[in-house]
Amino acid sequence: MQRTQINFRLDETEYQKLTTSARAYGLTPSKYAQKLALDSRLVRPRLLPEKQQAAVRQLQGIGNNLNQIAKTAHIDPESVTADELQQLRLAVQKTWQLLK
Structure with missing residues (x-):
């Protein structure tokens, strides 16, 4: 299976928050962001x-x-x-x- 890379930008404050949260779970910032993305539940919009x-x-x-x-x-x-x-x-x- 081919893997695809996704890049996104954070300011310093956002990066520090991500890094701190990742450390709390024993993950790298990349793995933490991946886990958040894959485990998140999408909410269907009420309106089209x-x-x-x-x-x-x-x-x-x-x-x-x-x-x-x-x-x-x-x-x-x-x-x-x-x-x-x-x-x-x-x-x-x-x-x-x-x-x-």
């Missing part, structure tokens, strides 16, 4: 990447709308309508549904 991107776009839009409403409310508090706030509330609910 497409849904994540859609949720991020919706949240960005909600954030923009909220900023515009806040700016308007600071200038003229009575200019913000209940309808605008309701639309924002519905957008948040729609995003929550996407995340479930």
Whole structure:
């Protein structure tokens, strides 16, 4: 079986942490990193990447709308309508549904 080499970079603090942990298990830093990688359990993402991107776009839009409403409310508090706030509330609910 052909072996493949994987390289990764660490800053000094990260390397010291890896080395200290490896010593505690009586392993070299390389063997310790290999053991961590092979023994780790992958967690399946709750959302597919497409849904994540859609949720991020919706949240960005909600954030923009909220900023515009806040700016308007600071200038003229009575200019913000209940309808605008309701639309924002519905957008948040729609995003929550996407995340479930």
